[in-house]
Amino acid sequence: MSGLLAAFFSSFIATLLIIRFKHLHSHLSADSDLSGPQKFHTKIVPRIGGLSIVAGLFVAILLRLKNIPDSYAELTLLICAVPTFAIGLTEDLTKKISVRKRLFFTLISAVLFVYFLNAHIIRLDIPGVDFLLSIPFVGAIFTIFAMTGLANAYNIIDGFNGLASMVGIITLLAIAYAGFLFSDTLIIYLSLVMAASILGFFIWNYPRGLIFLGDGGAYLLGFWIAALSIMLTYRHQEISPWFALLINGYPILETLFTIYRRKIHQGKNPGQPDGIHFHTLIYRRILMNNHRDTNWLSANSRTAPYFWALAGMSIAPAILWWQSTPILISACLLFIVSYVWLYTSIVKFKTPKWLRLEQ
Numbered sequence: 436m437s438g439l440l441a442a443f444f445s446s447f448i449a450t451l452l453i454i455r456f457k458h459l460h461s462h463l464s465a466d467s468d469l470s471g472p473q474k475f476h477t478k479i480v481p482r483i484g485g486l487s488i489v490a491g492l493f494v495a496i497l498l499r500l501k502n503i504p505d506s507y508a509e510l511t512l513l514i515c516a517v518p519t520f521a522i523g524l525t526e527d528l529t530k531k532i533s534v535r536k537r538l539f540f541t542l543i544s545a546v547l548f549v550y551f552l553n554a555h556i557i558r559l560d561i562p563g564v565d566f567l568l569s570i571p572f573v574g575a576i577f578t579i580f581a582m583t584g585l586a587n588a589y590n591i592i593d594g595f596n597g598l599a600s601m602v603g604i605i606t607l608l609a610i611a612y613a614g615f616l617f618s619d620t621l622i623i624y625l626s627l628v629m630a631a632s633i634l635g636f637f638i639w640n641y642p643r644g645l646i647f648l649g650d651g652g653a654y655l656l657g658f659w660i661a662a663l664s665i666m667l668t669y670r671h672q673e674i675s676p677w678f679a680l681l682i683n684g685y686p687i688l689e690t691l692f693t694i695y696r697r698k699i700h701q702g703k704n705p706g707q708p709d710g711i712h713f714h715t716l717i718y719r720r721i722l723m724n725n726h727r728d729t730n731w732l733s734a735n736s737r738t739a740p741y742f743w744a745l746a747g748m749s750i751a752p753a754i755l756w757w758q759s760t761p762i763l764i765s766a767c768l769l770f771i772v773s774y775v776w777l778y779t780s781i782v783k784f785k786t787p788k789w790l791r792l793e794q
Contacts (some may be wrong), residue, residue, distance in 0.1 A: 481646050509621070589688055592742070601637065
């Protein structure tokens with residue numbers, strides 16, 4: 436409990452200080468581009484909220500080491516996350532780091548994770564695929580690819596106040612629950628201290644958007660969740676590998692659909708931003724006309740809860756049937772069909788009436 440409180444208050448206070456003294460660093464830290472296709476804020480805001488989350492994690496892990504001197508796995512994971520956080524923070528400060536460079540440094544973090552924590556994806560419960568994954572080199576490469584992708588996925592969904600951060604908290608609570616089922620104190624602690632650190636930031640980010648997660652925070656969050664998802668299923672093989680897939684269903688599917696939309700449908704570079712992410716469509720076609728971004732219940736702040744619920748659609752069956760691969764595969768297929776149907780309906784201006792909650 437002391438670790439959770441330390442993580443929360445360290446992050447909370449660090450965020451407060453960043454906001455309070457933003458006039459000293461806004462020339463570097465502020466997101467001053469208000470015209471991009473994925474920009475929906477109306478004022479200049481610091482985008483270095485990832486520093487607050489790191490502060491919470493650092494204090495909580497040091498406290499853990501003090502109380503349990505041989506708890507080196509926690510510190511190792513934090514060190515492994517340094518490259519991906521550092522390159523994201525560099526982008527937040529310079530706005531000059533390409534997607535390719537960010538992915539490369541995230542890949543380095545994933546390599547460090549596989550090497551030092553000796554955990555990787557060993558099965559998907561699919562004949563043939565499991566045989567390939569049983570080959571250590573193949574399993575390691577697949578793990579590195581998956582971790583890099585999920586870290587980038589959280590950066591993609593970080594489009595509105597509270598969206599990525601609360602999805603991350605919900606996912607981490609699901610991982611902590613699975614850890615609780617097997618009395619895995621390492622998984623529980625690493626999940627909850629990250630959730631507490633995010634919450635300390637979230638209070639200032641949602642609903643008013645006084646600070647943003649930034650690339651550093653988004654990449655760190657995605658990497659951390661990817662690492663814990665892999666560690667959980669590696670350490671407890673009673674858990675279906677599809678549990679790890681489903682709890683991350685929303686950011687994974689949003690990323691894959693984005694790649695398809697840009698590369699196949701539009702013939703563009705997948706790394707180029709566009710303005711038709713699912714969260715963007717919800718904002719523009721359902722919420723923006725009736726709620727301006729000048730109050731606590733703005734269109735921006737109303738967007739995120741739609742996707743907290745969407746993430747819950749994939750996380751709920753994972754929690755309920757964590758040990759059953761057939762059920763989780765069926766739930767995954769149902770989630771994909773639902774996502775594509777909803778997205779297509781909104782694109783074609785056939786938004787279901789039940790989505791228009793404010794009317």
